[in-house]
Amino acid sequence: MTKTIRPLLAGNWKMNGTRASLDQIKAIADGVKAPLSEKIDTLLCPPATLLYVATALCDDSPLAIGAQDCHQQVSGAYTGDISAEMIADCFGTHVIVGHSERRRNHAESDMLVRAKAQAAHDAGLIAIICIGETAYERNSGQTLDVLKRELIGSVPDGATAATTVIAYEPVWAIGTGVVPTSEDVEEAHAFMRAELIERFGKEGANMRILYGGSVSGANARSLLDIPHVNGVLVGGQSLKAVDFLAIYAAFERQFA
Ligand code: 13P
Numbered sequence: 001m002t003k004t005i006r007p008l009l010a011g012n013w014k015m016n017g018t019r020a021s022l023d024q025i026k027a028i029a030d031g032v033k034a035p036l037s038e039k040i041d042t043l044l045c046p047p048a049t050l051l052y053v054a055t056a057l058c059d060d061s062p063l064a065i066g067a068q069d070c071h072q073q074v075s076g077a078y079t080g081d082i083s084a085e086m087i088a089d090c091f092g093t094h095v096i097v098g099h100s101e102r103r104r105n106h107a108e109s110d111m112l113v114r115a116k117a118q119a120a121h122d123a124g125l126i127a128i129i130c131i132g133e134t135a136y137e138r139n140s141g142q143t144l145d146v147l148k149r150e151l152i153g154s155v156p157d158g159a160t161a162a163t164t165v166i167a168y169e170p171v172w173a174i175g176t177g178v179v180p181t182s183e184d185v186e187e188a189h190a191f192m193r194a195e196l197i198e199r200f201g202k203e204g205a206n207m208r209i210l211y212g213g214s215v216s217g218a219n220a221r222s223l224l225d226i227p228h229v230n231g232v233l234v235g236g237q238s239l240k241a242v243d244f245l246a247i248y249a250a251f252e253r254q255f256a
Helices: 019-031 048-057 084-089 100-105 110-122 135-139 141-152 182-200 202-206 220-224 241-255
Strands: 008-012 041-045 064-067 094-097 127-132 164-168 208-211 230-234
Touching: 008 094, 008 164, 008 208, 008 241, 019 041, 019 048, 019 241, 041 094, 048 064, 084 110, 094 110, 110 127, 110 141, 127 141, 135 141, 141 182, 164 182, 182 202, 182 208, 182 220, 220 230, 220 241, 230 241
Parallel strands: 008 041, 008 230, 041 064, 064 094, 094 127, 127 164, 164 208, 208 230
Antiparallel strands: none
16 A cells, blocks of 8 residues: 555653663664655654753764653643653654553543643644553453544644654553554554544644554564554664664565
8 A cells, every 4th residue: 555644663762771772772873774764754762861862863863862751831840850842952853642651650641641742742842642542441342432532632633744643552562562453453543544634634634643562573564554554653672773673674665
């Protein structure tokens, strides 16, 4: 299937990585090369402690650097939090919001995620808004209802294809090695696409929808073949350059 939306390969390091890991970021930055890098966007989201150094390392690379979360306010008495403005100040260009680990471990609601995405937009960042059902929700037939509710609740009204990326991450597929069937991914992505078009029109038609959850070099090609999969959000397999670059290479087929 020919896809016209420019894809995005994004890596989320979660709470992994110290200065010793900077050589992996450098190796990824060096490995993301033309001609493929002219056709796809690549992004790495290391922990906030490495953000500023990482952006400097990627100065001469198409690899973009982003953060994994931001506060909804610009500044203030919010001990331990970082604002979207601070991320932009470190030359970060993207921020992940509403990851299921934050929704679960920090009780983040759709309303809060939406406010964070809005803060990202206000700071000039691209917001990667994560949604996805739990195993219980899938097994009880609620998957599409959950996706609809989270899309409506978490995506700000002014979202455009340039400022917003949706990441579909079934919670039960994260870090488990279990990936949904192609049919299940296709159904979810087609459903999200229809919902986005209904709400955002042409912008919704062009918004990128990533798949995330146990993506690897071995399964990336078949995931990228699925209609309305416009890239992937990678956890564990983004930590080592060799693994991340194997996924990068898998994008070649989309343009073959
Ligand atoms: P894994 O690729 O380790 O399953 O993690 C996916 C994820 O949560 C990315 O945000």
